[in-house]
Amino acid sequence: MKKILILIPNLNMGGAQKALVSLLNEIDRNKYAITVAVFGGEELIDSIPLDIEVEKWENYYDLLENKYNKSFRKDLFQACAKGEIKYCIKKIRQVINYKIKKSLHEEQKAWKMVEKEIKVKDVDYDLCLSYMQGSATYYMVDKLKCDCPKIAMMNTDYVKAGYNKNFDERYFQRLNIIACVSTEATETLKKTFPELKEKIIKLEDVLSPQYVQKQARLKCDIQLSSHKVTIVSCGRLAVKVKGYDLCMEAAKLLKRAGYDFCWYIIGDGPGKSWMENKIREYNLQKFVILLGTQVNPYPIINQCDIFVQSSRFEGKCLALREAKILHKAIISTNFEAVYSEIEDGVNGVIVQMNADSIFDALRTIIDNNQKREYLIENIVIPNESGIVEYERVFDEILGEKF
Numbered sequence: 001m002k003k004i005l006i007l008i009p010n011l012n013m014g015g016a017q018k019a020l021v022s023l024l025n026e027i028d029r030n031k032y033a034i035t036v037a038v039f040g041g042e043e044l045i046d047s048i049p050l051d052i053e054v055e056k057w058e059n060y061y062d063l064l065e066n067k068y069n070k071s072f073r074k075d076l077f078q079a080c081a082k083g084e085i086k087y088c089i090k091k092i093r094q095v096i097n098y099k100i101k102k103s104l105h106e107e108q109k110a111w112k113m114v115e116k117e118i119k120v121k122d123v124d125y126d127l128c129l130s131y132m133q134g135s136a137t138y139y140m141v142d143k144l145k146c147d148c149p150k151i152a153m154m155n156t157d158y159v160k161a162g163y164n165k166n167f168d169e170r171y172f173q174r175l176n177i178i179a180c181v182s183t184e185a186t187e188t189l190k191k192t193f194p195e196l197k198e199k200i201i202k203l204e205d206v207l208s209p210q211y212v213q214k215q216a217r218l219k220c221d222i223q224l225s226s227h228k229v230t231i232v233s234c235g236r237l238a239v240k241v242k243g244y245d246l247c248m249e250a251a252k253l254l255k256r257a258g259y260d261f262c263w264y265i266i267g268d269g270p271g272k273s274w275m276e277n278k279i280r281e282y283n284l285q286k287f288v289i290l291l292g293t294q295v296n297p298y299p300i301i302n303q304c305d306i307f308v309q310s311s312r313f314e315g316k317c318l319a320l321r322e323a324k325i326l327h328k329a330i331i332s333t334n335f336e337a338v339y340s341e342i343e344d345g346v347n348g349v350i351v352q353m354n355a356d357s358i359f360d361a362l363r364t365i366i367d368n369n370q371k372r373e374y375l376i377e378n379i380v381i382p383n384e385s386g387i388v389e390y391e392r393v394f395d396e397i398l399g400e401k402f
Contacts, residue, residue, distance in 0.1 A: 107134030
């Protein structure tokens, strides 16, 4: 049995995290001994099979918080009191450098700040896999002492997410495989790193239709309105990335047009306060409901009339596949990866990235029940979860080693 270590920054609700849970439930655990190393949140930890070991490693985000935020003023005050001027200047420069390095992604900035504080870990595995781009990959390359192949997952559009090529180049060179979750993400990465194109492959997220459908049938305490049009969106409350500003404007237009609807948004994140303020500003308290994090969102999605994906960019967008599995009428903005899931006007509606376009599509589907049924009838769900391709890649790279 081959030993595989999977690193992921956290097990909070998110596309990559849900895909990992699906992979762990589908993979042949008689063939692979899996250990998951997690550094932060644990919202989905109970969804991981009991025969898979989960280890909680040092949370480098807490380290960043403690070292450069909470203790900064205290350290600076003490150093000034002692007359340690050089130390004061060093601390101030560290924070300034962190703030002004706009060319780096936040993950890259954070790693640059904490990497020297993290000790090298000696581990014994046949294969290591970082399941999200950024710090999990940096940790795997820099801090794991392990003579084994290394794979890094790329769950986003590398360029649109704002990662810095020069920073990542030395890490990517030390990887055996960089696996992207969609054709679009794969092509973007190959164009960005043409010298590494031989090790860049497409490896889509694992998602079992049977698992989603089973979870959707479970009892749910949240019941959507039975006498209104119900709309659901699902994703981290990162307003600009997920396009929730567009949702708020579209909701305002729907209300102004006199529609009786309720728009439920599943997820949590840094944009929660902004969205709460917008709901109050637009007087949408009876029309837009923030449900927060839901460990099992499927029973909620299963109840809705329309599913809206408003992202400005995605690596793959697992939520669209989930909505298809549950046979929902889907509206999505036209980020590049959407075209691998939705054929406009056939099994969903693809719109421009603005509130007017989302509103127009919602109005069309609400007013035309025949159109809605047509979109649903054309949804085709693959029977396979995608785990076969993962196991093929694992076996191939392990075969090269042994």
